[in-house]
Amino acid sequence: MKESCAICKDRSCAVSILNDSELELLEQNCSEGMFRKDEIIFHQGSIISHIVYVRTGLVLEYLKGNSGRNQIIQIVKNRSYLGLPSLFGDRVNNYSYKALEALTVCYIDINTFKNLIKTNGNFAYEILVSVCQDSLNSHHRFLNINAKQTFGKVADALLYFARVIFENNTFELSLTRSDIGALIGISRESTTRALNKFQTEGIIRTTSSKFEILKPHMLQKISESG
DNA sequence: CCATTAATTTAGT
DNA sequence: ACTAAATTAATGG
Numbered sequence: 001m002k003e004s005c006a007i008c009k010d011r012s013c014a015v016s017i018l019n020d021s022e023l024e025l026l027e028q029n030c031s032e033g034m035f036r037k038d039e040i041i042f043h044q045g046s047i048i049s050h051i052v053y054v055r056t057g058l059v060l061e062y063l064k065g066n067s068g069r070n071q072i073i074q075i076v077k078n079r080s081y082l083g084l085p086s087l088f089g090d091r092v093n094n095y096s097y098k099a100l101e102a103l104t105v106c107y108i109d110i111n112t113f114k115n116l117i118k119t120n121g122n123f124a125y126e127i128l129v130s131v132c133q134d135s136l137n138s139h140h141r142f143l144n145i146n147a148k149q150t151f152g153k154v155a156d157a158l159l160y161f162a163r164v165i166f167e168n169n170t171f172e173l174s175l176t177r178s179d180i181g182a183l184i185g186i187s188r189e190s191t192t193r194a195l196n197k198f199q200t201e202g203i204i205r206t207t208s209s210k211f212e213i214l215k216p217h218m219l220q221k222i223s224e225s226g
Numbered sequence: 227c228c229a230t231t232a233a234t235t236t237a238g239t
Numbered sequence: 240a241c242t243a244a245a246t247t248a249a250t251g252g
Contacts, residue, residue, distance in 0.1 A: 176235085177236075178237095188237080189238080189239085192238055196238085
């Protein structure tokens with residue numbers, strides 16, 4: 001038995017705007033799903049069948065390269081819709097999504113979702129806000145990273161995890177070193193080297209997947225100076 | 227079902 | 240590229 005969207009504690013900002021009849025419509029056209037860690041939610045190139053809304057858990061958004069070399073685009077937090085730009089800009093999904101931890105999701109019928117956008121301006125506004133924030137965030141991150149050297153990039157990544165994703169200076173991240181490298185466009189080796197340097201300088205503490213940022217201001221400085 | 231070992235993946239140099 | 244460590248899968252009791 002599915003719990004009501006109206007009382008869902010994980011519902012999106014956009015959904016909290018809907019009135020009773022709209023909520024009922026949404027409820028009748030969506031279903032719940034779960035993913036385990038490392039499961040693929042959907043692949044790039046697949047037809048968009050449903051909107052996937054992430055209620056809990058973190059998701060990796062990436063682009064598969066020709067030679068198994070993946071470009072990681074961003075980490076998607078919970079309470080987000082996956083692949084909205086693809087929904088409105090294309091017929092197929094442009095990116096691939098993988099669960100970084102156990103997820104609970106909702107599948108929403110595309111037409112229901114589109115109709116809500118068309119008929120409820122406030123709902124559409126909230127969706128637009130989230131898509132644009134996401135876009136700005138990503139662009140800034142990519143542009144910043146482009147202008148930086150290895151240490152600056154790694155510092156950037158750590159600050160991104162701590163500030164944007166986890167909102168905490170200690171966090172556990174189920175990304176491999178090469179994944180972190182793929183996120184900022186450097187090699188696995190360089191990632192290791194930078195992380196070790198930061199650790200010996202007492203800026204961070206890390207054991208494989210656990211990270212603790214001891215001196216955020218130092219990372220900030222490294223990030224700014226390149 | 228649990229314990230050992232084999233195989234694959236990941237980290238570090 | 241190579242080695243060590245760690246994680247995961249397979250096997251046998």
